[in-house]
Amino acid sequence: MSHQHEEHESSHKPPVRKEMSRRQFLTYTLGGATAFMVAGVTLPMVRFAVDPILRDKGEGAFVKVAEVSKITNEPQEFHFELKQQDGWYLSTANLVAWIRKDESGNIYALSPICKHLGCTVGWNSNSNFPDQYHCPCHGAHYTKEGKQLAVASKPLDEYKVMIKDDWVYLGEIVPNTIVS
Amino acid sequence: MAHNDKSKQEKVVFVGDSRVRRGNGFVTPPDYTAYPGKSEAFIPNFLLKEWMVGVVVLVGFLVLTISEPAPLGFPADPSASVIPMPDWYFLFLYQYLKYPYASGNYVILGTIGIPTVAFGALLLAPFLDTSKERRFYKRPIASALMFLSLASLVYLTNFAWTHYKHELEKAGVEPEHIQREEQALENRLAGLPPAGSEPQAEIAIVDKDDPAMEFYTKATCISCHGADLKGSGGPSLRGIGDKHDKEAILAIIKEGYNGKMPEMYTAAMNAGLTDEDVDHLAEWLAKQKAEAVE
Amino acid sequence: MFKNVYDWIDERLDITPIWRDVADHEVPEHVNPAHHFSAFVYCFGGLTFFITVIQILSGMFLTMYYVPDIINAYKSVEYLQTQVAFGQIVRGMHHWGASLVIVMMFLHTLRVFFTGSYKAPREMNWVVGMLIFFVMIGLGLTGYLLPWDNKAYFATKVTLEIANSIPVLGPVMKELLQGGTIVGAETLTRFFAIHVFFLPAVLLILLVGHFIMIRRQGISGPL
Numbered sequence: 226m227s228h229q230h231e232e233h234e235s236s237h238k239p240p241v242r243k244e245m246s247r248r249q250f251l252t253y254t255l256g257g258a259t260a261f262m263v264a265g266v267t268l269p270m271v272r273f274a275v276d277p278i279l280r281d282k283g284e285g286a287f288v289k290v291a292e293v294s295k296i297t298n299e300p301q302e303f304h305f306e307l308k309q310q311d312g313w314y315l316s317t318a319n320l321v322a323w324i325r326k327d328e329s330g331n332i333y334a335l336s337p338i339c340k341h342l343g344c345t346v347g348w349n350s351n352s353n354f355p356d357q358y359h360c361p362c363h364g365a366h367y368t369k370e371g372k373q374l375a376v377a378s379k380p381l382d383e384y385k386v387m388i389k390d391d392w393v394y395l396g397e398i399v400p401n402t403i404v405s
Numbered sequence: 406m407a408h409n410d411k412s413k414q415e416k417v418v419f420v421g422d423s424r425v426r427r428g429n430g431f432v433t434p435p436d437y438t439a440y441p442g443k444s445e446a447f448i449p450n451f452l453l454k455e456w457m458v459g460v461v462v463l464v465g466f467l468v469l470t471i472s473e474p475a476p477l478g479f480p481a482d483p484s485a486s487v488i489p490m491p492d493w494y495f496l497f498l499y500q501y502l503k504y505p506y507a508s509g510n511y512v513i514l515g516t517i518g519i520p521t522v523a524f525g526a527l528l529l530a531p532f533l534d535t536s537k538e539r540r541f542y543k544r545p546i547a548s549a550l551m552f553l554s555l556a557s558l559v560y561l562t563n564f565a566w567t568h569y570k571h572e573l574e575k576a577g578v579e580p581e582h583i584q585r586e587e588q589a590l591e592n593r594l595a596g597l598p599p600a601g602s603e604p605q606a607e608i609a610i611v612d613k614d615d616p617a618m619e620f621y622t623k624a625t626c627i628s629c630h631g632a633d634l635k636g637s638g639g640p641s642l643r644g645i646g647d648k649h650d651k652e653a654i655l656a657i658i659k660e661g662y663n664g665k666m667p668e669m670y671t672a673a674m675n676a677g678l679t680d681e682d683v684d685h686l687a688e689w690l691a692k693q694k695a696e697a698v699e
Numbered sequence: 700m701f702k703n704v705y706d707w708i709d710e711r712l713d714i715t716p717i718w719r720d721v722a723d724h725e726v727p728e729h730v731n732p733a734h735h736f737s738a739f740v741y742c743f744g745g746l747t748f749f750i751t752v753i754q755i756l757s758g759m760f761l762t763m764y765y766v767p768d769i770i771n772a773y774k775s776v777e778y779l780q781t782q783v784a785f786g787q788i789v790r791g792m793h794h795w796g797a798s799l800v801i802v803m804m805f806l807h808t809l810r811v812f813f814t815g816s817y818k819a820p821r822e823m824n825w826v827v828g829m830l831i832f833f834v835m836i837g838l839g840l841t842g843y844l845l846p847w848d849n850k851a852y853f854a855t856k857v858t859l860e861i862a863n864s865i866p867v868l869g870p871v872m873k874e875l876l877q878g879g880t881i882v883g884a885e886t887l888t889r890f891f892a893i894h895v896f897f898l899p900a901v902l903l904i905l906l907v908g909h910f911i912m913i914r915r916q917g918i919s920g921p922l
Contacts, residue, residue, distance in 0.1 A: 251449040258456040265463050266753055269792070270760040273785040312764070313771065313778035425713045440920055442728030451726040454733050458742045459749050466753075466792070466799065474787045475794030477780060480773040481852035483882075489853035492843050494801045494836070502861060512864045528829045530812070531822035539815030540922055551812055581849055589781070 287387050287394035291324060296332055296393065300325040300348045300358075300369055303334075305395065322384050322395055323348055323358070325369060327403075334384040336398050341365045341377040372404040380404045478581030487581065488572050497558050500565035523554065577663070610634055610643065610693065617689030620682045624673035629666070634693070644695040651691035658683060720914070729921035740814075741918075743807035748906070750800040755899065757793040765845070767891035769884045772847035797839055804832055816919035824912040827905055834902045841894035847887060855890075856882050 245253075290305045300323040307318045322334040337346045337358070344362035351359040351366075357374065358367040358381065366374050371381035383403065385396035418427040445451055479485070491499050498520075501507055507515025526533060534547040541548040573580065579587075610618075610633070621627060621634075626642075634642040649657065661668040673683050709715050728734045730741040764779035764786070766772055779786040808828065811817055817825035844855045859882065863873040878885030 248449070251453055255449040255453045255456065258453065258460055262456065262459055262463055262749075265467055266756060266792075269785045269788045270756060273779075273783060273789045274760055274763055276784045276786075279784070313774035313782075420711060420713065423711075425711065427710075427713065440727040440729065442734065442921075444725040444727045445731065446722070447724050447726050448722040451731060454731060455742060455745050458732070458739065459746065462746055462749070466750075466795070467788075469795055470788050470791030473791065473795070475780065475791045476850075477776060477846055478848035478850045481769070481847045481849055483852070485849050487849045487853050489857045490850060491854045491857065492839055493798065494839065495858075498861075499857070513866050516861060516864050516869075517866070524833075528826060531817045531819070531825050534818070537818070539818060539919075541813045541815065544815070548813070551809075555809075 287385070287396045289392050290322065290334075290395045291393045293332070293388060293391045293393055296324055296326045298326055298328070300335070302337075302348070320395075321345070324393060327370075332386055332388065332393060333403060334386055334393070334395055335371045335401075336382040336384060338382065339365050339377060340373065340379040340381060346381070368404075370403045371401050474586075476580070476582030477585060479585055488569065488576070490569055493562065493566070496565040497561035500561040500568075526550075611646075612689060612692060615689050617686045620673075620678055620686045623676045624669060624678055624683070624686065625676065626669065642690060642693060644693055646691045646694040649691070651687050654687040654690050655684070658687060724914070724917075727918065727921070730918055740806075740810045743803050743810055747800060747803040747807050750796050750803055751902075751906070753792055754796045754800060757789050757796065758895070758899075760789055761793055762895065767845065767888050769847060769887055772845065772887060776846045776848075793842075797842060800835060801839065804835060808832065814919065814922060821912070821916055821919065824909060824916070827909050827912065831902065831905045831909060834898050834905065838894060838898050838902070841890040841898065844887065844890045845894065852882065855886070 286307075288305050288307055291301075291303050295301070303322050303324055305320055305322065307320055309316050309318050321337050323337055324332060324334040326332050335358070338344075339346050339360040339362065341360065341363055344360050346358040346360040346365070346367065348358055348369075349356060350361070351357075353359075354366045356369060358369070358371070360366065360376075363376050365376035367377070367381050368374065371383065373380050380401035380403075382398045383401050384398055387394040387396065419425060420427050478487075501519075502515055504515075505511070507519065530547070534544060536544055538544050578584075621630075622632075630640070630642045645654070657666065658673070659668060659670045670683065673686075678686075730738050732738045732742065761779065764775055764783060766775045776790070780790050781787070811825065811828070840858060844851045859873050859877055862876060863869045865872065874880065876886070876889065878889040
């Protein structure tokens with residue numbers, strides 16, 4: 226179509242006032258109608274497709290995990306279940322947290338997912354690295370605050386912690402805030 | 406295509422060593438000077454008119470989709486009693502196959518014979534109707550056959566549809582997609598989540614050891630609602646207390662429900678239950694609440 | 700800028716004649732609703748195509764949520780219809796579009812029939828058109844089962860019984876369509892595959908043939 230526009234415009238060069246030719250008008254109307262039809266058909270579908278990113282994520286629910294009195298300075302392993310609504314599928318994720326109390330009494334919980342390649346780390350699981358988290362896959366190890374000492378590039382993630390009625394509640398997983 | 410002779414004289418130049426012809430950028434389209442009246446270019450003149458129609462249809466279509474949700478019934482259950490119903494454009498076929506000469510001993514004629522002839526004739530129409538004449542009133546046989554087929558299509562479809570409506574009315578049920586929507590609306594008004602987001606966790610039986618469990622078996626409730634209250638022919642009764650209270654359940658036992666469940670009170674009496682037993686049963690059923698378990 | 704890109708491509712592929720032919724071909728007056736209102740009957744073919752495009756698009760988007768599996772099919776349909784934003788509209792488009800495409804195609808067929816447009820030299824195009832009709836019916840039939848609700852389930856059972864009543868081949872056909880001895884998990888995956896891959900592929904090939912033939916032969920003359 227562009228060819229014809231040029232032909233047209235060049236043949237009409239002398240007049241200064243630019244009026245819309247019949248052909249241009251038709252082309253614009255056609256373009257408008259096309260745009261309307263394309264938008265009318267695809268907009269609902271695009272909104273439908275991108276729904277997951279526009280969905281209200283909500284505050285991650287907190288799960289009751291352990292009694293405060295049981296938390297010691299030594300990290301302890303706690304298992305808990307998290308209900309996940311995954312579309313139409315409700316599942317239960319089995320999660321693990323290593324919870325300890327630091328010297329000033331703050332409680333924090335680390336996720337045992339190694340930041341190197343996602344294996345599961347264990348506390349004191351290797352006699353070469355006493356009082357450290359050690360990952361059996363590639364030998365990454367971490368301090369009890371979760372600070373990485375080898376292989377991994379980031380400290381262990383931690384859970385959001387909430388204390389209520391002498392119980393420790395854990396929420397969603399966030400990047401480590403203790404060591405950084 | 407009338408310009409073939411002209412293009413033959415031109416020297417064909419290819420782009421590079423490819424087989425793509427170096428065109429001169431314009432191909433004269435075939436004209437319709439043989440036809441009377443004005444003709445116009447496809448783009449933008451004609452397409453614009455076509456798309457005006459398209460826009461109108463699209464708007465109507467969007468209004469339809471927004472105002473009328475696509476029907477969805479209850480999940481498929483092979484033991485459910487549902488009046489089977491094909492999509493509307495199969496109704497004529499569905500109805501036609503019920504006729505004596507299309508079923509029973511003549512089923513071959515019905516499923517192969519007539520459809521093959523009808524659809525075969527339609528498929529091969531140009532080879533059967535070979536006259537030069539195009540106006541429909543100048544080719545009476547073809548047109549008459551088509552009109553006849555159209556009339557029978559309309560008749561059969563309408564017959565099947567009214568029959569289906571009639572059946573529904575007789576059974577006193579509404580189509581499932583309407584039932585489901587009503588249920589969803591009820592849930593919404595009651596502040597419950599819509600069925601879809603509800604965790605499909607199993608609701609346990611409350612007070613399993615209650616003597617009512619025995620009455621439940623005796624009064625033959627068990628045959629439709631299942632030994633474990635999960636339902637077989639009838640619906641599940643687990644968590645029924647969320648839906649009906651004791652009075653309502655008693656009323657259902659005595660009067661039936663929705664035309665689907667018959668009155669069961671007499672059956673219970675015949676089974677040797679007393680009024681107190683039935684009362685106790687209703688009370689126990691009313692206790693079947695989803696949350697009560699945890 | 701745009702022109703340079705276009706010229707570059709055009710030099711290599713010589714695409715100008717193709718779209719010039721589509722864009723500039725003359726459309727005669729007797730099919731133009733602006734000249735004769737009655738010519739609107741010539742729009743049904745185009746509208747069928749328009750709705751078909753909507754069907755293909757909405758179908759593509761629906762498969763983002765749909766699962767062809769007897770446990771999850773119904774749940775996923777209910778989820779996408781009630782929980783996902785615009786899900787009701789997108790599923791509505793696909794559902795009502797399926798009916799509309801049949802209506803439009805039916806009207807288009809009647810127009811072609813009563814204007815005698817299928818006569819020489821356009822016999823082949825009529826045959827291709829009828830094949831498109833059958834493919835569309837097949838799409839409707841296979842798509843009906845996919846939500847896996849009671850209506851779908853029992854209607855499909857009836858359809859398969861009809862197939863079963865065909866002598867000799869019937870039982871084999873039934874079992875082939877059913878993918879087993881009952882209407883169940885394997886039936887659903889089969890119908891899904893047919894509905895989403897096989898028939899649309901056939902449909903697209905037939906449509907291309909239909910359109911090429913229309914361009915080659917031009918629209919039928921006035922009566």
